[in-house]
Amino acid sequence: MDSLRAVILAAIQGLTEFLPVSSSGHLVLPQTLLGWEDQGLAFDVAVHVGSLLAVLWYFRLEVRDILGDWFGSLASRQQTANSRLGWMVIVATIPAVLAGLIFNDFIEEHLRSGYVLATTTLVFGVLLGVVDRYAKHGKQLADVGLRIAIIVGVAQAIALIPGTSRSGITITAALMLGLNRSDSARFSFLLSMPIIAAAGSYKLLELLESSDPVAWNYLAIGAVVSAATAYTCIHVFMRLVERMGMMPFAIYRVLLAGLLFAVLAS
Template sequence: MDAFQAVILAAIQGLTEFLPVSSSGHLVLPQTLLGWADQGLAFDVAVHVGSLLAVLWYFRVEVAGILKDWFGSFFGGGQNENSRLGWMVIVATIPAVVAGLIFNDFIELNLRTGYVLATTTLVFGVILGLVDRYAKHTKHLADIGLRIALIVGFAQAIALIPGTSRSGITITAALMLGLSRSDSARFSFLLSMPIIAAAGSYKLLELIQSSADVPWDLLFIGFAVSAVTAYACIHVFMRWVERMGMMPFAIYRVVLAGILFAALAN
């Protein structure tokens, strides 16, 4: 990997990590169409840290309020909307963590293929479009209880399958359960923080245990570009999501799936 490739791959990661379009489906395109080598474990860690920093900074006020009230509930502060939301984020994170521990090796060995990527990109894109079109968007973050948190959490576990899109399937599940588009996206982004932190920590542990050389200059490029592009992407998405809905992303996923299938056929 050279500096140009690092910039492009980090930008792809940052722009697609939080959109409902499958970051893994996009990252495979440079490899398939241009013959680029796999970005490697160390680079994965760097761009994950960059994405995590971006979402934490964008939602810093909400995160600070949730943490303050969640910890405060243990010391006589009582339960409020923030502390309950903190519990719901924890509940919704558990299924994906458990599924990752159980199925990660199986998925890596059997499901990380081009055809799986293309198929899941297509199928879950169609489902996203249908749910966005026909679901009622009347509920808000305050309405999230155990049932909604668990269903969205199990949906997030399915995102371990390449091409599904973590943000895509959690937003789809939240929309299906009646949340507004903006609050579906907001809850999905809140859920991304512990998951990205867990995935990044797991990859970092793998990196420490490996004997691979660490190209620090490329890692810094990946971290910085991923952080900036992810923050910009979140900012634009949250401003426009209610107005444009999810249909543009559903259509885009169908087109992307077609490109992936065509590339695999050649």
């Protein structure tokens, strides 16, 4: 890997990690069209670290309040809106963690194909557009209870299938359950923190057990570029999501799926 390739791949990861457009669908394009090799485990860890730092920094005040009230509730046994939201984030994270532990090997062996990726990009893109168009959007984060947390958590577990898009399917599920667009995105971003941390930690353990050499300069580039692009992406998305809705992303996913099918057929 050279510096330019590191910048491009990290920027793609940062820009697509939190948008409902499938980061894996975008990362496969330079590999297929330009013949680039897989970026490797160490680089995956670096860009995950960058993405996690970006979302933590953007929502630092919310995270501070949620963690403060959550730990306070353990001592006082009195719930606040923030401590309750903290519990709902934990509940919604459990299905993806369990699914990753149980199905990770199966997914790696049987679902890491271009056609699966293109199909899920298309199907869940259409679903995002339909739900955004027809679902009611009256609920807020304060309305997130066990039912919403469990269903969105199961949706996040389905995102282990390549091309689904973790943010895409969790936002879709939240919209379907009645959350407004802004809070659907906010809940999705809050859920991303523990799951990205878990995925990054898992990859880090694999890296520590590997004997492959580590190019630290490229890892630093990956982490910094991923963090910068992810933060910018979150900032712009949160400012525009209520005005533009999810339809542009749904249309984009359909077009991306068509490109992926075309590349695979050529």
